[in-house]
Amino acid sequence: MNLSSMVFLLIMAVVGLVVSLSLLFSGCCYFLDWELISLNSASVEMALVIDWMSMMFMSFVCFISSMVLFYSGGYMSGDYNMGRFMYLVLGFVLSMLLLIISPNMISILLGWDGLGLVSYALVIYYQNEKSAGAGMLTALSNRVGDVAILLSISLMLSLGGWNFYFYVGEECLASGYVIFLVVLAAMTKSAQIPFSAWLPAAMAAPTPVSALVHSSTLVTAGVYLLIRFSPSLAGSITSPILLLLGCLTMFMAGLGANFETDLKKIIALSTLSQLGVMITILSLGWATLAFFHLLTHALFKALLFMCAGSIIHSVGDYQDIRMMGGLVSFMPISVVCINLANLALCGFPFLAGFYSKDLILEVAFLNPLNEICFWLLVLSTGLTVCYSFRLVYYSLSGDYNLSSVSSVGDSDTLMTWPMLGLGLGAIAGGSVVSWLVFPAPSMVCLTLFMKLLALGVSLVGGFVGYLLNLMAENYKLQSLSLYPVVVFSGSMWFMPLLSTIGVSQRVLGGGLVYTQLGDGGWSEYFGGQGIYGALMKSSGYLQAVQENSIKVYLVILLVWLVGLLLVV
Template sequence: MTWKVQMHLASMVFLVSISVTSFLGSLFSLLMNFTLIVEWEIVSVNSCILMFTLIIDWVSCMFLSFVCFISAMVLFYSGSYMEGDKSIDRFLFLVLAFVFSMGALILSPNIVSILLGWDGLGLVSYALVIYYQNEKSANAGMLTILSNRIGDVAILLSISLFFTQGGWNFITMSEFLSDKEVMLKMLIILAAMTKSAQIPFSAWLPAAMAAPTPVSALVHSSTLVTAGVYLLVRFSPALENSKVQSFLLIISALTMFMAGLGANFEFDLKKIIALSTLSQLGVMISILALGFPTIAFFHLLTHALFKALLFMCAGVIIHNVKDHQDIRFMGSLSIHMPLTITCMNIANLALCGAPFMAGFYSKDLILEVAFMSNINVIAFLLYAFATGLTVCYTLRLIYLSLTGVFNLGLYSSVSDNATIMTYPMVMLSLGGIIGGSALSWLILPDPYMICLTFGFKTLALSVSILGALAGYILSFTGICVSIKSSKIFPITVFSGSMWFMPSLSTMFTSLLVLKTSESIQNSMDKGWAESLGGQGIFKVAMSGSSNLQSLQDSSIKLYMKSFMLWVLIVALYMM
């Protein structure tokens, strides 16, 4: 057994053991209502004490358990998916660094020590996005890291504002923040919006699909994009009955509608799943803005299970169809890959909130609680349309790639022979089936009292059925729809391009940020700062030292002798 294989297996066993231990710890914490906070004092400044803090409660332990379990499945999966890659050891270390950064973020309630995980996620995600080292990956990585740096700056600014509150433990202090600290709350929301890719920072999430598929399964299920949601869950006491809730609700509702609409115009398999992740992140943050952080965390866990499964199935399909990602060049895969397609349909049904699947227990609860809440007509319509669009693009994906006409080459060999990639998919399929019900018993032991009329109670199911019919009809009549959509070409382009956000984000990044920084560098760092700074001081010092050297070389004596000689010659001439 080679060193790489030993390292691979040891990492998987280590992550599984942490996952089991953390899950047992979360069960104990739920049963005993137990929370442990460990603090190490680093430095004390006046009345503020900077500490490295760890919090161990049912939220952190359960989330860490899910992250480690999915990471172990991804490592097992990547053992076959990345087989033959020359840099497999670099890939392994980057994934482990990614998991470590997420663990540091989960266990830290301190806004200062949370930077260890927050910045670590941004840095390692950049290294993973540019893993294939081509121009597309480089552009996607630059967009990813520059978008996330905005949130990093917001965290740094919030540290200075927390200093005025007398401490940096945002979990214990968030309950005591009044409406006067609006700037502090907006900075935390800005950081969460960049990490979870809410409008107007949504462009980097589909662009991050340039990373390998196992990385996408990890990033878009339980790590990078969920960091912002987790931060808001921890910070939720400060958001209750606050002025910023309405802002957060409308942004998240627009995000889930925009992502669902864009996915119906997309043909890239991985980007469709990425846009579905963006839509579900909007669902989580919207219900959190309504004041239900526990339900948002519940959906965060169930979504992690079936979204990782969905990406793994997509990776197996891409491998089998010779690295094509366009769903128009697939079709009838259910005949040749029954096990993979079964797992993918389980994930799709859970995503759509089909009854008694994992997504049903959280997503249906979110919709009913939202319909029961005091929301306006715009937010209500966005919820309803986003739910229908989710089922619409899911049925479109199923028809074009899994059923429909066989559009591969005549000699294509498509099968379920990749057994190493199949095992983790089966494990996550069990989570996609029973994970929602099990978590609902653990997290929500007491039932929510939901009072709705029959129309509102069946609205989610009705919208889902209408969305399924629309997705099937649009896929079945794809050519006719394409011809008719050309008549409203501007609207089609606007809807299918994420409302021009990728273009605007890259334009903002290239023109405003990079060009401005270049001009500032040329005029300041390489201009005035050099003339009046290091280079100017160097020139003055060199000229002064050369003059001093001339004096020290007794050259003044030569000047005096020459001067006296000229005076003597002039005097003799005058005489």
């Protein structure tokens, strides 16, 4: 099943890419629509849109999914529930594909809820308390977005239908509310502030799932939805709010990754940072550029997680980077691939991330940004390189630091071959997609300072990330003097705490009281149970009357006579 699914997805990826290129060069778009039911002159329809953007994204999703399934054959080989895992991953991919090709809010909800449901099942896959808590946080955070999609569906009834293609760019009160709700849904799915806590918590899922989730499926669904709604975002009141939140998310994630020691959480925070980059450029009105970065990011981020999984699998299931070290001598293929993905993430020239990230920064500098967003963007770029080189320092270079004897090496070919396939994408993917999507070069006019700013902060970030950690070995206790700053920065600005304890005590505690007093108390007494009791009692009386008992008739006669006497 594993091999057949992988081959099928790989064929789908090739077919999708060919169809996407033909649609891109011909400028065609196919819209398939069939009516299911008509409600108050508004048709509930099942619709599919086949254009170059949807088919190219589908191709990337299928390619990465096929590599992940191949990789899972090695990573999950000792798991007892391998079949269940594969079915869950395939359900995840199917939900994402449905979301990609749906221009209809109702069919989008099917894919959107499918992603939420299957992601919960995958996060709690390792059945322990930590996974259960992470799964609940993920499900409840995404539920906010699900409710926003449901509300937008109800609002779109007043517009006459649910195909949002027909209403994009329309200016009316209902469409304004719909855009706000769609932005809210996208923020929850893409983990922007204040919904960021669930994304690092979702690392409780198996590593192949993390490679799929953080590259091309769950977290990118919100960005993709905003790309589709981008014509309505231009000039709306939500754009500046989205810009600020995207920059803040980027900065917060970059800062948190520099204090994190869990290998998977560092990569998860880097995903959060890159989602902030996409949301930022999207809010400035460059939807195609955000889509370009979405594709290139998918390639090197899947590779990064696969390399992390290979390392974790090999060093005895450790995830603390301080317990690693010197892995370049034992795992050359994994180390080469993770360095390749790291450099692509940093925007190293001519790798996948360079073509999209450098263009995004230059276009952002060209736009009239405010001072706060400008410096957040610049500092976040430096922090990305900083935590990447810190990761290299702690885990890949230096001395061998494992606390136990372990057979460390790249022995499993089922895990190394998919990494090499994605490594090729991390090298050439950016340039190829750039030539296809942007055949004409973009004209960017910047001053010399602005042009060299991105390169300068990247070099400084790399220097700080490697050398400062090298020097910090002798000054480890110095961080105690800045303990509050370290805790605040390393805990994502207390967002996980506020999202769990604060919500559970205040919001969910209040909900429990309301449920006990209202829904399970007075509402039940005067509602369902009360009506049920009254009906049962009345039916008992009626049944007694219909039994033709002489006692009943005597009682009725007696009551009638007493009433008659009282009247007289």
